[in-house]
Amino acid sequence: MEKLMEQFLEQSAQAEDNFYRMEEQRLQAEDRRREAEHARELQMLQMLGQMFASISSSGSASAPSKTANPGRRRPSGVRYLVPALRCVFVVDHSGLKLARTLNTLTLFISSVFERFYGLGSTSHRGMEDDILPLVKNIVPPLTSKKHKGQDGRIGIIGGCQDYTGAPYFAAISALKVGADLSHVFCTKDAAVVIKSYSPELIVHPVLDSPNAVEEIEKWLPRLHGLVVGPGLGREDLLLKTAKARGEVIEKSKARDIPIVIDADGLWLVTQQPSVIQGYQKGILTPNFMEFTRLYEALHHEPMDSSDYQRSVMQLSVAMGNLTLVLKGEQDFITDGSKVYSCNLEGSGRRCGGQGDLLSGSMGVLAHWAHAASTAGMIRSMNPSVVAAFGACSLTRQCNSQAFQRHGRSTTTSDMIQEISSAFKKLFES
Ligand SMILES: NC(=O)C1=CN([C@@H]2O[C@H](COP(=O)(O)OP(=O)(O)OC[C@H]3O[C@@H](n4cnc5c(N)ncnc54)[C@H](O)[C@@H]3O)[C@@H](O)[C@H]2O)[C@@H](O)CC1
Ligand SMILES: Nc1ncnc2c1ncn2[C@@H]1O[C@H](COP(=O)(O)OP(=O)(O)OP(=O)(O)O)[C@@H](O)[C@H]1O
Numbered sequence: 001m002e003k004l005m006e007q008f009l010e011q012s013a014q015a016e017d018n019f020y021r022m023e024e025q026r027l028q029a030e031d032r033r034r035e036a037e038h039a040r041e042l043q044m045l046q047m048l049g050q051m052f053a054s055i056s057s058s059g060s061a062s063a064p065s066k067t068a069n070p071g072r073r074r075p076s077g078v079r080y081l082v083p084a085l086r087c088v089f090v091v092d093h094s095g096l097k098l099a100r101t102l103n104t105l106t107l108f109i110s111s112v113f114e115r116f117y118g119l120g121s122t123s124h125r126g127m128e129d130d131i132l133p134l135v136k137n138i139v140p141p142l143t144s145k146k147h148k149g150q151d152g153r154i155g156i157i158g159g160c161q162d163y164t165g166a167p168y169f170a171a172i173s174a175l176k177v178g179a180d181l182s183h184v185f186c187t188k189d190a191a192v193v194i195k196s197y198s199p200e201l202i203v204h205p206v207l208d209s210p211n212a213v214e215e216i217e218k219w220l221p222r223l224h225g226l227v228v229g230p231g232l233g234r235e236d237l238l239l240k241t242a243k244a245r246g247e248v249i250e251k252s253k254a255r256d257i258p259i260v261i262d263a264d265g266l267w268l269v270t271q272q273p274s275v276i277q278g279y280q281k282g283i284l285t286p287n288f289m290e291f292t293r294l295y296e297a298l299h300h301e302p303m304d305s306s307d308y309q310r311s312v313m314q315l316s317v318a319m320g321n322l323t324l325v326l327k328g329e330q331d332f333i334t335d336g337s338k339v340y341s342c343n344l345e346g347s348g349r350r351c352g353g354q355g356d357l358l359s360g361s362m363g364v365l366a367h368w369a370h371a372a373s374t375a376g377m378i379r380s381m382n383p384s385v386v387a388a389f390g391a392c393s394l395t396r397q398c399n400s401q402a403f404q405r406h407g408r409s410t411t412t413s414d415m416i417q418e419i420s421s422a423f424k425k426l427f428e429s
Contacts, residue, residue, distance in 0.1 A: 127340055128393065134381060135390035136427050138365070138372040139178070152179035154363045155223045156230060157216070157248065158264070159186025159207070163231030164193040166263065169353045169412050170230040170360030171201050176419040177361045177394070183223070185216050190231075207232075213247045220251060225258045225367040229265025230356045246275045253279050258366035258384070262359035266290045270297045278320025281370060283384050285325045285359055291315070308332055309339045323384035325362075327355065331392040335382045342392040347403030353412030354395060361419070362391035390427070397422035 140151050154174040159167035167190070171182040183202045184194055191205035206215035228249065245268055252259055258281040261269055266286050269276055270293050276282045286294055295303040295311055298318045303311040312326045316336035326332040330343040369383035369390075378386060395415075401422055402414040 127342070127389075128344065131340065131381070131386060131389045132393065132426065134378055134386045135365070135393070137377055138368040138383070138386060138390075139427050140368060140371075149180050149222075152224050152364050152367050153181040153183070153222055154179045154225045154227065154360070154367070155183045155185060155216075155219065156360065156363070157185045157207070157226065157228045157245070158230040158232040159184055159190040159194055160231060160233035161187065161189045162233055164190045164197075165353055165412075166231030166356045168194050168197045168201070169356035169416065170227050170262075170363070172198055173357045173360035173416060173419060174225075174227070174364045175200055176416060177364045177423060179225075179364045179367075182360075183219060185212075185219075186231075213244045213251070216248050217251050220255055220257065223252075223257060224371075225260070225363040226252050227260045227262065227359045227363040228268075229261055229263040230359055232264035232267075234264050234267050246272055249275050253282075256281065258363070258370050258387075259283070260285060260359050260362045260366060262286075262355060263290070266294060270294050273298060273319060276319070276322060279322065280382075281366070281384060283323045283325065283362060283366060283388055284319070285327060285355065285362065285388075287327050287355060291326050309341075313339055323382065323388055325358075325388045325392060327358070327392075331396075333385055333388045333392065335385050337382075340385065340389060342389055342396065344393050344396040344400075346396040346399040347410070349399065349403050349408065349410045351411050351415075354399060354415055357398065357412060357415055357419075358391050358395040361394055362387055365390045393426055394419070394422055397426055 152174070154171070156167045156171045156174070158170070164186075167184045167186055171184050171194075174182045181202060182200070183204060184191075185204045185206055186194060187208040188205040191203045194201065195203045204215065204219070206212050209215060228245065232245075245265075249259060249261075253276075259276065259279065260283045261276060262285045266284060267290075269284065270290075273294075276284070284294070291312075292303060295315050298315060305311075308326060308328075309332055312324055312332045312334050313336060316322055316324045316334045321336035323333070323335045330341045333340045333342060365387035366384060369378065369387040372378050373383040398415040398418040399410070401418040402410045406414050
């Protein structure tokens with residue numbers, strides 16, 4: 001009997017190994033396909049850049065040369081050389097040909113941009129219809145067969161003397177969305193305050209201790225998702241531990257844990273982008289200011305604020321196709337292959353802390369999405385993007401519902417009270 005049991009265990013371990021090997025191969029093939037597709041699209045964009053440069057530069061326009069190919073009659077007019085298309089446009093005196101040429105080019109270019117960014121006027125419509133079913137798919141069923149912790153143990157790294165609300169909002173939101181346990185790793189003086197807000201949170205006063213990394217590291221094997229940044233602070237004293245925070249991120253990556261980086265965590269990324277660059281289970285959630293700082297750190301030039309979609313795409317690519325959420329009137333979400341916009345109606349009220357509701361809920365959804373992806377339940381889309389879209393929709397829905405009740409007095413605590421019904425409305429109906 002014992003032998004049979006041993007055999008059975010050995011066989012199931014083998015089957016599990018095989019499954020993970022095949023899954024690894026499938027993911028590698030998918031990565032290669034996406035890289036190739038991306039390279040093709042970048043090439044096309046470069047080509048378009050060349051075209052624009054050639055057309056707009058008067059230097060490239062030249063009068064017909066008398067010496068070149070003297071045997072053939074050339075049409076009269078100004079010639080515009082477009083090397084990328086290996087052709088010359090000739091513009092006659094009426095300028096009509098130029099107008100027609102530019103029209104054709106504009107149509108061509110906008111169709112390529114529309115495909116590249118997924119931003120055509122019709123593609124906004126129905127994004128909720130496309131992605132919300134995927135979010136519904138990743139929500140784990142509630143059954144009596146599970147034990148505590150199975151639906152998610154989430155860690156929030158943040159909370160200092162100045163900011164105790166932010167880590168609380170993130171951690172309680174993670175619980176309200178459906179995580180089983182929520183841990184906060186904060187400084188000593190923030191810990192008692194955060195504990196006193198809620199008995200539901202597990203609070204570790206370790207962030208300013210000399211062995212902060214070891215203290216957090218021992219919890220990592222038990223965590224399914226990490227949110228770095230809400231209320232972390234940027235004080236000199238805390239910045240001294242920036243290296244330590246980097247180490248925590250490195251160690252979480254080694255354990256393949258989904259990581260959401262928000263608020264002051266993004267300050268660290270601005271100084272040291274390599275800490276998260278290329279990590280496919282990483283998500284950055286900058287607001288406008290945080291995005292600007294990050295963009296300038298990576299591109300060494302101001303971003304083009306007339307085209308957020310383009311900037312968010314560029315930054316994601318520069319960060320190794322990391323999933324990015326640029327928050328605002330519309331949230332723009334991308335992993336560098338396509339930009340999705342979440343423009344579910346919120347309200348005119350922008351109370352501090354709603355970004356923490358977003359990052360905390362995204363921590364749970366990221367865990368669910370990657371678990372669902374590993375189980376083969378989502379194949380058509382990057383799980384980090386699905387999680388990001390779900391969390392943005394939920395935050396906006398909470399904002400809208402809370403505003404209906406409280407109007408101008410709406411605060412983040414009011415929004416947190418709406419999580420349960422907003423979640424049901426969006427993902428369980
Ligand atoms: N109760 C709390 O403890 C709270 C703490 N918070 C923490 O406070 C710290 C600093 O966060 P901040 O967001 O203030 O950091 P920043 O230093 O990045 O400040 C952002 C500034 O940008 C401005 N801004 C935002 N969107 C803009 C736009 N579209 N155009 C122009 N200006 C824009 C805001 O008014 C704000 O003053 C973080 O650690 C954060 O987690 C916040 O989460 C709010 C609540
Ligand atoms: N103008 C807006 N209209 C509708 N919803 C918005 C608007 N701006 C932000 N939001 C929603 O609020 C969420 C949080 O964005 P916000 O810009 O408040 O983050 P933040 O500044 O980081 O927040 P925090 O105060 O927690 O630091 C966004 O994901 C978005 O869904």
